[in-house]
Amino acid sequence: MKRILGLTSIRSDYDLMSGVYRALHNDPAVDLRLLVSGAHLSPQFGRTVDLIVADGFALLGDVESLISGDSKSSRLKTAANLLNGAIDLVRAYAPDLMIFAGDREDVLVAATIGAFLDIPTVHFFGGDHAADGHVDNPVRHATSKLSTAHFVSIDEHRRRLLSLGESDRRIVVIGSVALDKFASEPPLSKEAVLQDMQAKPHAAEHPLAVLIFHPVDQERARAPSFVRDAVNAMVERGYHVMVGAPNPDPGNNDLVEALRELGQLDQVTYYGNTSRANFVNLMRHASLMIGNSSAGLLEAASVRLPVINIGERQRGRTCGANVLFCDGDRTAIELALDTVRGEAFTAILSGLINPYGDGRSASKAAELLKSTDFRALIKKTEDPIHACQ
Known part of the structure; x- marks a missing residue:
C-alpha cells in the first residue's frame, strides 16, 4: 500500500485538491492521510477542518500554526510554527509521497520538509505566475525548485517551469484538478x-x-x-x-x-x-x-x-x-x-471554454500519484545552466 500525505492549511487549497483526495481515499491501494494546519483550525476563519472531517478523510494530525497577527511577520511566524510542528509527524508516518498545492508559505514548508527528509513530493499548480508582484509568486517558484515533480494545469505553466531549470521528465500537464467539482457536485x-x-x-x-x-x-x-x-x-x-x-x-x-x-x-x-x-x-x-x-x-x-x-x-x-x-x-x-x-x-x-481544463483531471492525477515511481526522481541532479539548451 502506498502511503500518501496531503498537506492543507486553508479552505482554498483544500477545495482545489478535494477531488484528488477523494480519488486517492477511495483507492484500496492507497493510504491517504491529511496533515491539517493554519486557518483550518481557527474559529476566526470558520474552523474549516470540520469540513475535512465531514468529508471522511483520515487526518495524520493537526498543527495549530496560525499567528493571526495581521502583520507581515505573522506569516513568517506561522510558517515557522508549521515547520516545527510538522517535522516529527511527517517523519513518524514516513510517507512514500507528499502532495500539496499552490503558493502560500505552507507549501514552501512542505517542500522543505520533503527535501530534507528525503521524501518525494509533488507540487500542484506550479508554473503559474501573476504580474502583481505579490510574494506568492516567488514562493510558488521556490516551492517548485524544492519539489520532486509537478502536476501543472496548462502548457504555459510547463514552459515556465522549464525556464526555471526543471526537467521535462518531472512535469505533467494534467489540467486543473480544481474543476472536477463542477462535474461531480450534484445540482x-x-x-x-x-x-x-x-x-x-x-x-x-x-x-x-x-x-x-x-x-x-x-x-x-x-x-x-x-x-x-x-x-x-x-x-x-x-x-x-x-x-x-x-x-x-x-x-x-x-x-x-x-x-x-x-x-x-x-x-x-x-x-x-x-x-x-x-x-x-x-x-x-x-x-x-x-x-x-x-x-x-x-x-x-x-x-x-x-x-x-x-x-x-x-x-x-x-x-x-x-x-x-x-x-x-x-x-x-x-x-x-x-x-x-x-x-x-x-x-x-x-461559447466560453475554460482554458484550464474540462473537469476530468482529478482521477488522472490520482492514478499517476499511485503508479509513478517518484523515488526514482528524487535526486535533482540537473544543472539549470543546461536545462533550456
Missing part, C-alpha cells in the same frame, strides 16, 4: 443553497453576485473602500451580494470589519465560509463574481460566469474571456459592471 436549487447559507430574506428574488476579496499589501489601506464601492454599485443595480471571507494574510482585519459592516445591509449576506456543495452551486446560480479571488480566473469559466477582478491581485495570469480587470475606484467598478451586463460581453460567454 442544488437556488433556494436550497441560499437557505443553507442563511442568506437574507428575498435574496432568491434577485440576481446573485459573489464577492470575494483578499488582502494585498500594496492595497491594504484602500481595500475597505474597494469593497464598499463594489457592494454599493452592485446593490444599486439590483444584485443580492453574497460575501465570502478573505484569507488570513496581513490586512484581513480591516477588510473583514468592512465586509461584516456591509453584511448588515438587507441586500448583502456575509456568509464567511461554506461547504463545497454550496459554493459550487452558488457559482452555478450567480450572475456575477467580483473581487480578486483566483476562483474567478481559474474556475468561473467552467460555469460561464462573468467575473470582474478588482485591483492588482491576479493581473497577468491566464484566464478566460469572461474575466474583466478594473481598478478599485468607484468609476472603474461601475464601468466594469455595465460592461459585463452588456449584450456584447454576454455573447462572449455563450
Whole structure:
C-alpha cells in the first residue's frame, strides 16, 4: 500500500485538491492521510477542518500554526510554527509521497520538509505566475525548485517551469484538478443553497453576485473602500451580494470589519465560509463574481460566469474571456459592471471554454500519484545552466 500525505492549511487549497483526495481515499491501494494546519483550525476563519472531517478523510494530525497577527511577520511566524510542528509527524508516518498545492508559505514548508527528509513530493499548480508582484509568486517558484515533480494545469505553466531549470521528465500537464467539482457536485436549487447559507430574506428574488476579496499589501489601506464601492454599485443595480471571507494574510482585519459592516445591509449576506456543495452551486446560480479571488480566473469559466477582478491581485495570469480587470475606484467598478451586463460581453460567454481544463483531471492525477515511481526522481541532479539548451 502506498502511503500518501496531503498537506492543507486553508479552505482554498483544500477545495482545489478535494477531488484528488477523494480519488486517492477511495483507492484500496492507497493510504491517504491529511496533515491539517493554519486557518483550518481557527474559529476566526470558520474552523474549516470540520469540513475535512465531514468529508471522511483520515487526518495524520493537526498543527495549530496560525499567528493571526495581521502583520507581515505573522506569516513568517506561522510558517515557522508549521515547520516545527510538522517535522516529527511527517517523519513518524514516513510517507512514500507528499502532495500539496499552490503558493502560500505552507507549501514552501512542505517542500522543505520533503527535501530534507528525503521524501518525494509533488507540487500542484506550479508554473503559474501573476504580474502583481505579490510574494506568492516567488514562493510558488521556490516551492517548485524544492519539489520532486509537478502536476501543472496548462502548457504555459510547463514552459515556465522549464525556464526555471526543471526537467521535462518531472512535469505533467494534467489540467486543473480544481474543476472536477463542477462535474461531480450534484445540482442544488437556488433556494436550497441560499437557505443553507442563511442568506437574507428575498435574496432568491434577485440576481446573485459573489464577492470575494483578499488582502494585498500594496492595497491594504484602500481595500475597505474597494469593497464598499463594489457592494454599493452592485446593490444599486439590483444584485443580492453574497460575501465570502478573505484569507488570513496581513490586512484581513480591516477588510473583514468592512465586509461584516456591509453584511448588515438587507441586500448583502456575509456568509464567511461554506461547504463545497454550496459554493459550487452558488457559482452555478450567480450572475456575477467580483473581487480578486483566483476562483474567478481559474474556475468561473467552467460555469460561464462573468467575473470582474478588482485591483492588482491576479493581473497577468491566464484566464478566460469572461474575466474583466478594473481598478478599485468607484468609476472603474461601475464601468466594469455595465460592461459585463452588456449584450456584447454576454455573447462572449455563450461559447466560453475554460482554458484550464474540462473537469476530468482529478482521477488522472490520482492514478499517476499511485503508479509513478517518484523515488526514482528524487535526486535533482540537473544543472539549470543546461536545462533550456
